[in-house]
Amino acid sequence: MKSIYCLFMSIILILMVTPKVYAPVGSPITIKILYDNYVSNEELKTDWGFSCVIEGTEKTVLFDAGTKGDILFHNIKKLKVNLEEVELVAISHHHGDHFGGLFSFLKENNEVTVYLPVSFPDEFFRRVEKNEAKAIAVDKPVEMCKDAFLTGEMGDRIKEQSLILNTAQGLVVITGCAHPGILRIVKRAKEIIDKKIYQVCGGFHLLDKSEAEIKEIINQFKDLGVMKVGATHCTGDRAIELFKEAYGKNFVQMGVGRVIKIAD
Numbered sequence: 044m045k046s047i048y049c050l051f052m053s054i055i056l057i058l059m060v061t062p063k064v065y066a067p068v069g070s071p072i073t074i075k076i077l078y079d080n081y082v083s084n085e086e087l088k089t090d091w092g093f094s095c096v097i098e099g100t101e102k103t104v105l106f107d108a109g110t111k112g113d114i115l116f117h118n119i120k121k122l123k124v125n126l127e128e129v130e131l132v133a134i135s136h137h138h139g140d141h142f143g144g145l146f147s148f149l150k151e152n153n154e155v156t157v158y159l160p161v162s163f164p165d166e167f168f169r170r171v172e173k174n175e176a177k178a179i180a181v182d183k184p185v186e187m188c189k190d191a192f193l194t195g196e197m198g199d200r201i202k203e204q205s206l207i208l209n210t211a212q213g214l215v216v217i218t219g220c221a222h223p224g225i226l227r228i229v230k231r232a233k234e235i236i237d238k239k240i241y242q243v244c245g246g247f248h249l250l251d252k253s254e255a256e257i258k259e260i261i262n263q264f265k266d267l268g269v270m271k272v273g274a275t276h277c278t279g280d281r282a283i284e285l286f287k288e289a290y291g292k293n294f295v296q297m298g299v300g301r302v303i304k305i306a307d
Contacts, residue, residue: 072099078109084300092140101189112147135219198223213241244273
């Protein structure tokens with residue numbers, strides 16, 4: 044009996060002195076929209092495509108590279124982004140409006156690791172490596188660095204990966220075009236990191252959806268607990284309006300030049 048009592052007290056003591064383990068949280072994070080077909084800053088150039096840079100994670104990340112290198116660099120210069128600080132690049136999918144500016148970027152900074160969906164053509168991987176950057180094929184979910192994850196390649200006809208940021212406020216999901224389905228991507232993010240979804244932003248590719256279908260997607264966003272939404276690029280004007288109506292003050296206006304700060 045005495046030995047059982049001693050064992051019990053030992054367990055209690057261990058529980059009292061052992062710290063609880065929580066999901067890791069990141070530093071304050073800043074997302075700067077470098078390329079978009081909508082505008083937030085009139086000094087910048089708009090064009091069909093998407094790109095953003097994420098600062099505040101363990102390593103600075105460039106997600107997608109827009110369509111044209113000259114427009115990308117014009118906007119980078121105006122936003123005073125230091126290219127030398129970028130260490131990681133992730134391209135969402137093999138469409139020119141998302142990778143078009145990549146090789147212009149690599150001419151300026153090739154000391155990066157470029158994460159590409161595994162379905163990208165072999166020639167694309169060789170071209171990245173010819174520019175003396177490191178290329179990594181992504182199939183399954185991967186942690187690029189602390190607090191920055193990729194969903195892994197998703198989809199059937201058009202393969203695509205999305206970015207997940209683990210922030211103090213919750214998960215931030217950034218999509219290129221969401222060809223595999225925006226709801227599938229959000230659900231995948233929650234499967235990878237069991238945490239609330241603070242914000243979903245990027246292209247949602249809802250141009251071909253009816254108003255009823257879009258409203259159902261919005262309802263499911265809310266069922267999934269998505270707190271904020273920043274729909275842009277290929278989402279479609281009407282879909283953006285519907286998200287804005289549904290989310291009100293929690294709708295995050297996007298567009299090239301927009302700077303989004305996620306507080307710690």
